[in-house]
Amino acid sequence: MNITISGHHLEVTPALKSYVTGKLDKVLTHFDDVVDAKVTLSVEPLKEKDGQRAECNLHLKGTDIFAESSNTDLYAAIDDMVAKLDRQVIRHKEKTQSHTREAGKHAAAE
Numbered sequence: 001m002n003i004t005i006s007g008h009h010l011e012v013t014p015a016l017k018s019y020v021t022g023k024l025d026k027v028l029t030h031f032d033d034v035v036d037a038k039v040t041l042s043v044e045p046l047k048e049k050d051g052q053r054a055e056c057n058l059h060l061k062g063t064d065i066f067a068e069s070s071n072t073d074l075y076a077a078i079d080d081m082v083a084k085l086d087r088q089v090i091r092h093k094e095k096t097q098s099h100t101r102e103a104g105k106h107a108a109a110e
Contacts, residue, residue, distance in 0.1 A: 001034050008042035010074075016041065019075065023082040024056075031089050033061040041074060054081040058089070062096075065089060 003024060005017050020039055028034055040055045050070035054077040058065040065088045069080035 001028065002036040003039065004036070005039045005041070008040060009045070010041055010043045012041060016074075020078060023078060024085075027082060027086045027089055030086070031060065031093050035059040035061065041078075043074070052077045054078045056081055056085055058085065060092065063092065065092065 003021055005012055005020055007016075020041075024037055024039070036059050038057045038059075042053045042055075044051045044053065049072060052072060052074040053068065053070045054074065055068040056066070065085065067081050067084035067088060069077045069084065071077035071080060
């Protein structure tokens with residue numbers, strides 16, 4: 001899987017890269033069919049509040065998942081974005097899983 005991290009009005013340091021990849025690795029343990037991930041970190045200096053922004057676009061087999069978050073702290077924005085991605089990936093995995101086992105149990109009970 002390929003992870004691309006870019007910055008807008010921001011230099012992406014090795015500490016930021018390792019933080020983002022560490023957080024995304026936890027999300028990717030739920031689902032193995034991730035093709036690539038594109039993360040954009042940005043700073044809007046003219047905004048008074050929520051000037052730090054994190055966006056991520058996950059390309060999965062068959063669909064794309066997008067999440068974004070804004071906060072005054074960039075690390076908090078990354079944490080919020082990863083939590084949103086985690087919920088979306090789990091929901092997508094539940095939708096795509098086969099439910100034949102449940103049907104077999106129901107048919108055997110009747």
